[in-house]
Amino acid sequence: MKFALFSLIMNVPNAVTGETLTPQQKIQNVLNQAVLAEKLGFEAYGVGERHGAPFLSSSPPVMLTAIAARTSRIRLLTTVTVLSVLDPVRVAEDYATLDHLSGGRLELIIGKGNDPRHYPLFGISEDEQWESLAERYHLLKQLWEEENVTWQGKYRPALEGVTTYPRPFQSSIPIWHGSASSTLSTELAAKYGEPIFSSNTFHPQAKYKALIDHYRERLEHYGHDPNKALVGSGAGSLYLANTKEEAIRRFRPYYDAFHATDAAQHNNSPFKTLEDTIANGPALVGSPDSVIEKIVNYHEAFGNQVLSISVDGLTESEQREQVERFATEVAPVLRREFPSSVWDEVKRAVPTGTVV
Secondary structure (H helix, E strand, O other), X not given: OEEEEEEOOEOOOOOOOOOOOOHHHHHHHHHHHHHHHHHOOOOEEEEOOXXXXXXXXXXXXXXXXXXXXXXXXXXXXEEEEEHHHOOHHHHHHHHHHHHHHOOOOEEXXXXXXXXXXXXXXXXXXXXXXXXXXXXXXXXXXXXXXXXXXXXXXXXXXXXXXXXXOOOOOOOOOOEEEEEOOOHHHHHHHHHHOOOEEEOOOOOOHHHHHHHHHHHHHHHHHOOOOHHHOOEEEOOOOEEEOOOHHHHHHHXXXXXXXXXXXXXXXHOOOOOOOHHHHHHHOOOEEEOHHHHHHHHHHHHHXXXXXXXXXXXXXXXXXXXXXXXXXXXXXXXXXXXXHOOOOOOOOOOOOOOOOOOO
């Protein structure tokens, strides 16, 4: 199994200390976190996309470019790029540039996003989100794979003989399909034989497993080998301690604070308490052994080769503590138990002039 650390750059008052970081401090915190992730051996670091408080993650390509300048090995993910509201021409240009600046370490996870506030900002309705995502995705692929593109659709002006520059550094920038709530996402991924990344954050395991099972079934329908399916999975909140009881006690203030926010209410999670979330949901709160046991359980259901975690919302010292404990006490066990070849063959080129 391979591991990604990610952030939505959520900037809220700390539930324990009451401290609120300035936007500058929070952004620097995320940059430092990415550097630490590479140092600790995480295979990837991701930045999500949101367009409203309390998130500062409205511009993932800019953030990932800054991370690329401070790292040399770690893969750079978008978790996710909200392609349903973005101009594919701008996406093709921005991310191809980032691909060059990172020496070919970029991978896109695309999706419709789960925050309805971005739709009026970009001029589409929530009812159009899936149609919009599919159209924009087809155009993005065409822009990266072809030159002199002529195209006409519903969600942006027509193109006539357009070639976007720069061309991507990689021969093909990997694209994952974010999957959280609908078979429309897994259908799109299966049609093109591309990997999926299950959000696996707010709901019972069965909901996400059904989508992953649908993805494998549709892969076979489209002539792809379901045994070669590439699946990534998110996880619930991470908090490790020497005992499960200590982890619950220390994490409870963070759980209570987050679940009082509008963003949490929108997710409509069926779990009513922290204990319910730990027992019946994906939250990784407990001793290292109990967290390993839960990850194994989810792996048996999903067959995922990649797992992403986040420590957003904790104090900076706790972020470091949690990331270090996960890297030293949890990840090595899972790497041994579930070997994964994802990213093993990636050629890690370093741009000319980069100091590493």
